[in-house]
Amino acid sequence: MEITQQQVLQALSNVEEPDLKKDLVTLNMIQDIVIDGHKLSFSVILTTPACPLKALIENACRNAIKHFVSKDIEVSINMTSRVTSQRNTGVPGVKNIIAVASGKGGVGKSTVSVNLALALAKTGAKVGLIDADIYGPSIPIMFGLEGARPMASNVDGKTRIEPIEKYGIKLLSIGFFTDPNQPVPWRGPMVSTAVKQLFNDADWGELDYLVIDLPPGTGDIHITVTQSFPITGAVIVTTPQNVALADAKKGIGMFMMPAINVPILGVVENMSYFTPAELPDNKYYIFGKGGGQKLAQTLDVPFLGEIPLIKGISDSGDAGKPIVLEDEGGMSIAFMEMARRVAQQVSIANAAPPQTPPRQGGA
């Protein structure tokens, strides 16, 4: 008996996207159905190439076809993606802005930002990175780009800064425009103008995710960025010590304030445990255990993962080649998993009804 497109869609309407809590057909995620005798092929359009549930969804589709259509059908599924976006980010071509923040300095916010951006790119997403840490821009060092100066180009009669491309992502740092040996006495309005220029005056092209490394704490730059650009969500980085957790709580509180109202994508606990290179399976919780997870639970926000304290993470950042560029295994696993969870939370935030009318971007 010849199978029909209708039967296939009917079968797949029994498969729920676990995060978005709706079936794949309602979500318009099934496309390109081709039926050729006993062969069936179709595409599943996920909301991110970094989807941690890719294998699970593919399996559920196969089972649904076998169960509801026929056991004997040969099924070929093309798992692909189109990153979703809910708001107009105010930056042309940019679908989602992810802010990375911390309550305290030195907890590894830049390390997390850089490895998050590179991990998302590794899954196939188009990614940009802005280093808005005006007081200690570290991204030029972490990418081996000290002394680099972005070029200017002319786009539609306007002068644009060309982000520097390295390791498959586009990046701009406030550090590209300052002399590292000259302390710059930034005043509030200067800071705001400089940071806005990194968004507005750059030719970012098409991006799925633009990751922003914010300065530690809560200050002018946070206000400027959150008021000027509708942020998809914020990732809060902490370490396990009580002092860091208390400051992370304040950081989360700032994003949740009604006037700011940026969704919290979750908490990342960095330096969670020490693992010596010669004993890779041993974990020593030297700063305490489970604090980040508890904080996430208390504030009812997702926990995005634990990143170990490993000398290689620090060495690779200093050497200008972040750890996530290493092989799939070993030390980059924790960052890859964290990035998948962040992408998952972005997709969930994009599927939720908007909390506030989109703010005007940019000017």
Ligand SMILES: Nc1ncnc2c1ncn2[C@@H]1O[C@H](COP(=O)(O)OP(=O)(O)OP(=O)(O)O)[C@@H](O)[C@H]1O
């Ligand atoms: N998981 C880790 N394992 C080992 N070293 C780490 C880890 N995370 C960060 N570091 C190191 O700790 C130092 C501070 O990290 P980083 O610059 O990312 O912190 P930060 O929170 O952005 O700091 P700041 O607030 O000063 O901008 C760096 O030398 C970095 O290499």
